[in-house]
Amino acid sequence: MQVSMSINGNAVSHDVEPRMLLVHYIREMAELHGTHWGCDTSNCGICVVLMDGNPIKSCTTLAAQAEGHEITTVEGLEKNGVLDPIQQGFHEMHALQCGFCTPGMMVTGRALIDQHPNPTQMTDYEIREAISGGLCRCTGYTNIVKAIRWAAAYEASAATGGN
Amino acid sequence: MAMQTPAPVEYSRATSVDDAIAQMVGLNGEARFLAGGHSLIPMMKLRLANPGHLIDINPLEGELNYIREEGNEICIGAMTRHRNMLESDLLFRHFPIFREAEHVLADPVVRNRGTLGGSMCQADPAEDLSGVVTALKGIAVLRGPNGERRVGMEEFHVGPYMTNVEPTELLVEARFTVKPGGGSAHEKVERRAGDFAIVAASAALWIQGGTIADAGLACSAVGPTTMHIERAEQMLIGQAPSEDLFAQAGSIAAQDCSPSADGRGPVDYKRHVAGVLSKRALSRAAANALR
Numbered sequence: 312m313q314v315s316m317s318i319n320g321n322a323v324s325h326d327v328e329p330r331m332l333l334v335h336y337i338r339e340m341a342e343l344h345g346t347h348w349g350c351d352t353s354n355c356g357i358c359v360v361l362m363d364g365n366p367i368k369s370c371t372t373l374a375a376q377a378e379g380h381e382i383t384t385v386e387g388l389e390k391n392g393v394l395d396p397i398q399q400g401f402h403e404m405h406a407l408q409c410g411f412c413t414p415g416m417m418v419t420g421r422a423l424i425d426q427h428p429n430p431t432q433m434t435d436y437e438i439r440e441a442i443s444g445g446l447c448r449c450t451g452y453t454n455i456v457k458a459i460r461w462a463a464a465y466e467a468s469a470a471t472g473g474n
Numbered sequence: 475m476a477m478q479t480p481a482p483v484e485y486s487r488a489t490s491v492d493d494a495i496a497q498m499v500g501l502n503g504e505a506r507f508l509a510g511g512h513s514l515i516p517m518m519k520l521r522l523a524n525p526g527h528l529i530d531i532n533p534l535e536g537e538l539n540y541i542r543e544e545g546n547e548i549c550i551g552a553m554t555r556h557r558n559m560l561e562s563d564l565l566f567r568h569f570p571i572f573r574e575a576e577h578v579l580a581d582p583v584v585r586n587r588g589t590l591g592g593s594m595c596q597a598d599p600a601e602d603l604s605g606v607v608t609a610l611k612g613i614a615v616l617r618g619p620n621g622e623r624r625v626g627m628e629e630f631h632v633g634p635y636m637t638n639v640e641p642t643e644l645l646v647e648a649r650f651t652v653k654p655g656g657g658s659a660h661e662k663v664e665r666r667a668g669d670f671a672i673v674a675a676s677a678a679l680w681i682q683g684g685t686i687a688d689a690g691l692a693c694s695a696v697g698p699t700t701m702h703i704e705r706a707e708q709m710l711i712g713q714a715p716s717e718d719l720f721a722q723a724g725s726i727a728a729q730d731c732s733p734s735a736d737g738r739g740p741v742d743y744k745r746h747v748a749g750v751l752s753k754r755a756l757s758r759a760a761a762n763a764l765r
Contacts, residue, residue, distance in 0.1 A: 312485065329485030329528070332515075351478040352516055356583060365586045371515050372587070375485050376508075376532055419583065443667050444581030 316377045318343065319387030329375050334358045336374035337384060345385040345414050349446075356445025359415035360384050364426070366419045368444070385414035388421060396462040396469075397421045406458035408449035415445050420459040430463035480518035484527040488534055491617060494644055497529050499619050503641025507531050509553060509592035512584050531644070538591070538646060541565050548650045552591025556603075560585060569610060569650065570762055571658035571676060575602045578660070581668040591645045594630070597637045598670075600695035604631070605676035606660060608702050609690035610650050618643035631699040653688065655681040657763025661751040662694075665738065671695040672738045673747040675727065677755035679715065681763045686710050691723065691756065693748045695738070696731035703727045703752065715760040717753075724753035 314331075315324035318341050325340040334348045337360065346369060349357030353371040360369045361383035388395035397420050400406065407413045423441040424430045438456045447455060484505075488494035498505055505527035508514060517523035531538070531553065538553035541562045548568055550559065559565055560576035579602045580588065593603040594614065607614075608627040616623050619642055630638050639645055662674040671694050678690035689710040691703040706723040713719050728749030735741050 328482065330480040330483050330518075332479070351519065353512055353584060356581070359583055366583045367587055368512075368583055371512055371584075373485070373508075373511070373515070373528075373530075376511070376530060378487075441582055444583035 312375060314374050314378055316374075316380055316382055318382045319384060320381075327374055329373065331374045332370055333360070333372040333374045333377050333382075334369035336377070337369060337382070340374075343384050343386050347411055347414055349411070354446070355412070356415045356419070356442075357412055359419050359445065361418050361422055364422060366422045366444070383418060383421075385417055388417060395421065396465045397424070397459065400458035400461035400465065401455075404454045404458040404461050406450060406454040412445055412447045412449075416442060416447065416455055419445060420455075420462065423459065424463050424466065427463075431467045433460065433463060478519035480515065481521060481524055483518070483525060485530065486527070487530045487532075491534060491537055491644060491646060494529055494531050494534065495617060495619055495642065498642045498644070501527055501529075505529050507595075507644060509595075510555065510588040511592075512580070512588045513592060513596040513598065543652075544649075546652050548652060550590050550648050550650075552589065552594075552645045552647060554590045556580070556585035556588045556590075556593075557582070559590065568652050568656070569606075569658050569678075571606050571609065571660045571678065571759075574660040575606045575662075575674075575676065578602065578662045578664070578668075584668075590648060594648065595637055595639060595645055597631055597635050597699065599634055599697060599699050599701075600670040600674075601700075602660065602662065602671065602674050602676075602694055604700040605674055605692040605694040606658075607648055608692035608700050609676035609678045610658065611678075611688075611690050613649045614639075614645055615647040615649060616640075616643045617646045622646075624649075627700075628702060628704075634698045653680045655679075655687065655763050657681070657759040657761065657765070658690075659755045659758035659762065661755040661758075663747055663751065673733075673744055673751055675748065675751035675755040677752065677759040679710070679756065679759045679763050681715060681760065684714055686713050686715055689723075689756075691727060691752060693727055693731050693752065696733040696744050696748050698732070701727075701731045701748075703730050705730055706752070710756075715764075717757060720753045720756040720760070723756055724749040724751075727752035 349355040506525035538551035540551040658678040674694040680688040706726040728745040733744035
């Protein structure tokens with residue numbers, strides 16, 4: 312069947328089997344390998360992408376279900392050669408070691424900041440809960456929480472011209 | 475590398491509830507409705523579910539994603555996502571148990587996709603929301619080719635992963651009656667955040683004039699279906715709420731549930747936890763009923 316969606320602002324369309332999972336569509340059809348594929352059981356959160364701005368597990372979504380939707384993967388964060396603040400935050404706070412969970416963590420963090428009414432006031436608990444659908448075996452999560460907080464603070468400061 | 479992929483399957487999208495049912499009738503009921511997919515797709519990967527055809531009802535969100543008040547009832551559409559139930563102030567005001575249960579159900583990313591209808595129809599005996607709906611004495615509204623029928627939770631669950639929903643029927647809504655003096659609470663013990671329960675207890679009380687006018691109690695993960703603890707409900711009705719009374723209700727829950735031993739613990743442990751959680755849930759339900 313023909314499946315069409317927008318990935319990082321680019322229209323894509325491919326003829327695929329209905330059983331094809333979104334994670335494989337992104338990696339094999341759209342050839343974007345930034346989205347990783349992990350446990351395949353919706354537990355690890357490695358494959359998280361944004362659908363219309365909301366984080367979803369792409370290993371548990373059929374490509375066909377993304378028809379007509381806007382998908383954002385980790386490749387869609389950087390704009391014109393400038394890292395998204397969430398990516399910069401992961402760099403500043405050393406929020407990754409092996410990097411396997413990083414794409415899912417970054418887009419989840421991006422959505423949290425975008426949807427939070429007051430991102431600079433996020434509690435550690437709120438951040439930890441938001442990323443609780445993802446597993447990281449390197450960082451103990453501490454630096455990931457710091458990185459998301461760094462991005463929120465950076466954006467607030469940039470918005471008020473205090474950058 | 476081992477890759478889990480569903481078996482080949484046909485796929486179509488529903489354009490309305492009527493269209494979904496017409497498609498299902500056209501396929502002689504030998505298809506599955508695809509809602510959030512967070513139970514069905516993993517089961518298809520494991521080849522525990524092998525539908526020949528999926529009818530995707532996600533396009534019906536406009537028709538079936540709502541939480542609204544109708545007279546003295548709260549109605550929740552079957553395609554309402556877990557996140558919507560967690561965040562709904564209307565639902566929280568009348569039935570705080572929903573927010574409590576949604577907060578411990580899977581994780582936020584899964585809650586963006588999973589739905590009320592999916593949870594109820596999956597009928598996993600360890601799942602939280604089925605216990606909540608049972609404790610609140612919810613009514614399932616099923617629509618099929620011959621119209622609509624309403625089914626109480628005592629008939630809805632017929633076995634593990636089995637419901638009263640006919641192959642050509644679609645669960646479209648759950649309805650909950652708002653009665654005076656209501657309070658509710660959900661208690662859960664799990665191995666790690668977001669996991670299925672070792673045991674969960676869902677309790678609802680309606681207290682009027684210092685007396686329990688009605689009671690609902692259900693336990694999850696301790697039997698072949700969501701366990702409706704009717705004997706405890708009968709015992710509670712007409713009594714004045716007290717910690718002793720709730721401890722007695724907890725003892726009944728411990729006796730009347732029927733857990734099996736597995737990686738989450740032995741039978742006597744699960745019975746004990748069912749008793750303790752039932753007592754705690756009832757006690758907190760009473761506190762917020764009397765608020």
